[in-house]
Amino acid sequence: MDSQEIRSRKRHRGKGRVTLADVARQAGVAPITVSRALNTPGRVSAEVKERVDAAVEALGYVPNLIAGGLAAAGTRVIPVIVPSLAILTFIEVIDAIQKRLEAAGYQMLLATTDWDLDREASLVDTVLGYSPSGVILTGLRHRPRVISRLRDWGRPVVEIMEVGDDPIDMNVGVDGVALGHAMASHLLEQGYRRIAFVGSHLGHDYRAAQRLEGHQRALEEAGAACGGVLEYHEPASYEVGVRALEDVMAMTPRPDAIHCSNDIVASGVLLAASRQGIRIPEELAVGGYLGLPLAEHLTPKLTTLAVARSEMGTQAAELLLERLSGKTPERPIRDLGFTLVKGGST
């Protein structure tokens, strides 16, 4: 009775789960050998490996990765920290990261900062508590505490979306200012002279603000007057595009082109223009970013600067995995660039 009570009490914690020790007993080897058979199969004989596999199968053993993580000081988890999941761009990047990591046997822990750097800082603390194998975060701007903590941490860190010459560790992204500059230059080349910039959430999304910076720099260089900046203090949406078109059409003098901070807003403009019979690009030219699939199905097609989002995710994951496998990746800082996809909207 007594010993049974003790056993049942033990169960309470261990939940009666099959452990590595059970497998070892069944296979007639030491626990450590089971661990090796599962994690570094090259280091055990084929015969032992087979016995262990059979025992695993027979008992339905599932490794406790938490225990393994504690012992080895590293779980196979990669936290990915992004500002928001409501932005298609991040989704595509995340999708690519996740696919690549999962293929390599790592799991993605997803967290969002809601564009708040302080939240990011506390999230970094939290996720480091999971002893992750590496970390992927968005952008190059972080609280000093985040930067120093991750630098000291000694494991791979990849910053995505933006590029710069002094990342925490590794970096894959595009140059936001160059993006803005390229679109503005394109519009100028096409002969437009009163170019307005439509931005949403610029206060939060500083990468969108960088595009505005590039825009303004290009106008300055060309000696062109600024066609105005319309700012909407909310996340990008078709709705913002609809309102932007209204507001632009009401401006005097009226801009002859608008430079939208992203494709969603630009698409909203195009959809509203088509509804209202406003001719694009004769009355108003429209340019956007990112190369969303929708852009090429609109009439006219949206001129956009396409960014290789999936590629960014894949490369970020690969840099991380390379470092985890002990290699030193070449070019740990990667500018993925962008491509002008000329549609009928400019």
Add this chain to the structure above:
Amino acid sequence: MDSQEIRSRKRHRGKGRVTLADVARQAGVAPITVSRALNTPGRVSAEVKERVDAAVEALGYVPNLIAGGLAAAGTRVIPVIVPSLAILTFIEVIDAIQKRLEAAGYQMLLATTDWDLDREASLVDTVLGYSPSGVILTGLRHRPRVISRLRDWGRPVVEIMEVGDDPIDMNVGVDGVALGHAMASHLLEQGYRRIAFVGSHLGHDYRAAQRLEGHQRALEEAGAACGGVLEYHEPASYEVGVRALEDVMAMTPRPDAIHCSNDIVASGVLLAASRQGIRIPEELAVGGYLGLPLAEHLTPKLTTLAVARSEMGTQAAELLLERLSGKTPERPIRDLGFTLVKGGST
């Protein structure tokens, strides 16, 4: 020299991280008291709590959640398993889940099955290895092993998207067959008689296939002839809609309405029709699902069956959290229903 070497060797594993014991020493209390001060502050005196907080701050202590998880047999992680991240629907649900979980101090571990139930089964095994606090998975169809393992597991499980009367544990979703039935009924009511169904990825996405089932049942009940089923063996995209329109226009006799398996495809149809000058709904009526934001910006607006995706995510997370806090949620099976949003496309 010797003792220093030993210390540095220890460092190798422990990475010199600040531990709970360090905090205890600094605060002049026992480690267990620090644990209590941090996890159940109500059980320590205000004075001790203050001393501990000060020590935490001074040392920059970050709890090792892996160690805590091992000891307590439960990390604050909730794996969310979905078929794909390329589908907007899942993204919105995930976003809502993540927001709610993070607010309650839980982290979301995201994994994708790529529509493969065997992959799902092995993913479930893997994520259970993280001793998660609960699990959220998609749909009600799973391998028997998944069902029995999760039933025995004893922690909260929520199945989302679909509803049924025998979930593993809890369930929030909508009835797929009812969706298909409602849209087909709507089209019939509007007087359309040759209604074609356009489906993508039906072999993988069995929930889309359920909508087709509802569609066919509605036609049967009304004694209407089947207007044909067009199936595309690829994920939904605008492109599929473009091709579907082409294919439908080439059919003889030509359908007078098409029932698309989701809004992306339906939008592709509408965009292509507008480009080609095909009048909607006079020449062809179009209906879709989900209530994507794009639907109401198209000309004409798309008639769609809106599903409360964010609500689904939030409720799934809340059911889970409620159970984690020890309560027994009322209505652990929730059918969220849907709303017909009539646009100009039908």
Add this chain to the structure above:
DNA sequence: CATCTTAATGGTAGCGCTACCCATACAATG
């Protein structure tokens, strides 16, 4: 044939934390 490798396995000692039980101090109860 002694010595050195190399391969394969085992033993020990934690990783950092919390569940469980116990000890103490003081208030409340009859």
Add this chain to the structure above:
DNA sequence: CATTGTATGGGTAGCGCTACCATTAAGATG
């Protein structure tokens, strides 16, 4: 006054796994 709470803090013993070192047997080397 003895008895029974009720806070508050501490001690011990793991959770299930892997790093590290030791051991053994077999082959390679001079």
